[in-house]
Amino acid sequence: MQAVEIVLVLLLAVVVSGAVSRMLPLAIPRPLIQIAFGAVIGLVADWRVTLNPELFFLLFLPPLLFLDGWRIPRENLFRDRTTIVQLALWLVIFTVLGMGLLIHWMIPAMPLPVAFALAAVISPTDPIAVAAITRKTPMPSRMMHILEGEALLNDASGLVCLRFAVAAALTGTFSIFDAAGDFLWMALGGLAIGVAVTWSVTRVTRWLSRRFGEESGSQILVSLLIPFGAYLAAEEAGCSGILAAVAAGVTMSVVETTGQALAVTRIRRNTVWGAIQFAANGAIFILLGEQLPGILDKAAHTVRSTGHHDPWWLAIYVVAIVAALAALRFAWVWVSLRFTLRQAGKPARPNWRIVAAMSVAGVRGAITLAGVLTLPLVMRDGSAFPARELAIFLAMGVIIVSLITATVFLPMLLKGLQMPSEPGHDRAENAARVAAAHAAIAAIEKAQHDLSKGRDDADLYVEAAGRIMPLYRQRIESRSFEGEAAAMARLNDAIERDLRLAGLKAERSEIFRRVRARELDSETAGKLVREIDLLETRFDDPMD
Incomplete structure (x- = not known):
């Protein structure tokens, strides 16, 4: 019974935190508010959530990675593929090696494999947190697309590196040649399984829909099961379930271009997946805050075992890690943009504000937390996994400080910033x-x-x-039209849209009035309101 109560409290906290984030006049990111709510719950409640790493990984990561792959614009991913790959693959490897050595040097009590594992989980970025920060200071669309593409791929690369680091910590051995072979098998096998699962499932469901009719509820449930099926199938084959989930999402976006699903299915499915994304991301940050008080106590004990006695050393470690991450990212973004500009035949001098904004926008979020919480509880001999609580606390600290840093500096860097245009989009x-x-x-x-x-x-x-x-x-x-005529046509479209919206809202208000006055039954009213809602969704789009 307590497990049910915990889930309900977490979901309620996610809802309340979302409302509070909209009420606050300042652009405080929702993840920070959710962490604060979780900390309050952890201090006030008389229960503690015991997280099973494997179960936590399975429940949260496959759907989130699948959704990222599903919703990423493929054309933008392909257009900026050079920059994205440099950030999502080579920067991750650079970060894991550099930060792993730095963390082990700063904290000798943390074994080198555990330091590499921590470096691996703090390498993925979180564009959802960035979007929350920039909701009042819009980010150039091309920069946001690059960050989304980077996050999609570095989630997978960072978590695969985590898997190797944890294996090295458990076994005490590591071979670069074996790791390279395992990486190829895990990567290629995971990608192939993700594509195969999605393609085969969607083919079967499409055939059934054509033969016997389509049921929206079943289609939505199938889409929910695909990421878990791809993940579990890949893990069973010894491949990367993470990459399988990502590949399944990208394949789903390709399958959707056939346009064979019913319109009502797509609308309802998007709503369901939006709610899942909101709840899963929110629950992760609430859990972060809930775990924070207990982990702080254990981490302080770990710090004392290194010869320090002042808990402020924890803050020093976090700030040092965040500063090093920012420096590594700034240097890499600078070099990457110079390389990209030179390849395009343009002056190889990147705008420093673009470089700084791309660096500060490297916020850590849900994937970092989900990854670090999957560190094993015990070694193979039954002893406690070394420095686990300290690693979790440092990852949490990196998330919080990176969010605060981006909240303070990113709006200033983005003000008036122009990225290279996305050619031909409006045309x-x-x-x-x-x-x-x-x-x-x-x-x-x-x-x-x-x-x-x-x-x-x-x-x-x-x-x-x-x-x-x-x-x-x-x-x-x-x-x-073109020129002034096109501008006038857009103005006319905007006026017509506003008038249509006003009429639709009046229609809906009248229907609800008749229901309250018992002049119309609820079933008929529901049908009419649903039709109006669909029309309003079509017209209430500023890009229309």
Whole structure:
């Protein structure tokens, strides 16, 4: 019964923290608020959450990594692939080696393999935390896309490095040649299994939907099970379940381009996955805060075993690690951008504000915490895993300090910052809308002809088509202008959208009024409101 109460308290804390983050006038990131809520729970509640590392890893990481792979814009990932790979792979290896040696030098009581494990878990970045920080100071879209692509790949590379470091800590041996062979098997096998699981499952569900009809609930449940299936299948084969989950998400985004799922399925599925992402990320940070008081006590004891007695040494360690991470990232971003600019034939002098913003935006978050909490509890001989509590505390400290640093400095660096433009984005969008409108007009004309053939009421079909097609023709005209005419067309679109939204909101208010007055039954009202909500979702889009 206590486990159920703990889950309910965690979810309630996630909800309340989200409300508080919206109420505060300052742009305090939601993760910091959630950590504070968790700390309060840890100090006030008379229970402690005992986390099973393997269970924690399985419950939180596969869906989050799957969703990252699913929602990442593939075109942006491919366009900036050189920069992303340099940040997500080589920077991770550079960070693991450099920070592992530094941490072991600072804290000799922490064995070198454990220091490398800690360095591995603090290497992944968290774009969701960055998005929370920059919600009042928007980040250039191209920079955000690079950070999202980096986070997608460095989650996998950092956690794979963690796996090798933990294996070395448990066995006491490490071979670079064996590690290289294992890495190739884990990486390639994990990617292949993730692709195979998603492709095969979606093919089967698509066949069943075509044969027997589609049920939205089943489709949503299948999408929830895919990341866990890919992860477990890869782990069973001795491959990387992390990479399998990422590959499954990217494959899902490719499969979705077939457009065979029902519109209502896509809408409901996006809502469900949005709620899961919000709850999972929030629960991780709440758990971080809840574990903080107890880990602080154990970490202080570990520090005393190194010869220090002042708990402030913990703060010194955290600040030193964050400073070293920032310095490594700044240097790497600078070199990476110089290399990219030189390859593009442009002056190889990166804007220092872009470099600084990219460095400060390397916030650590949910993946770092989830990874460090999976450190084994005991060694193979039954003894306690060395410096586990200290490693967890330092990772928590890095998360908190990096969030605070980004909160203070990132808005200042982003103010007025311009990234290289994303060529052809608006033009491609307009072209797609015009082409879709032409296709719609052709389909309506054909449907009108086919449906009215041989009918006495054929004029009704002509009149109905005449009411629908002008909307598409208006879209074609408004998207075909250039210069001032295009600006005026966009203004007209914005005015029309505002008027439509006002009308839809009035419709919904009237329906609810009739329900309250018992002039309309709830079932009919639900159907009408659902139709209005779908229309409002379509028009309440600033990019429309």
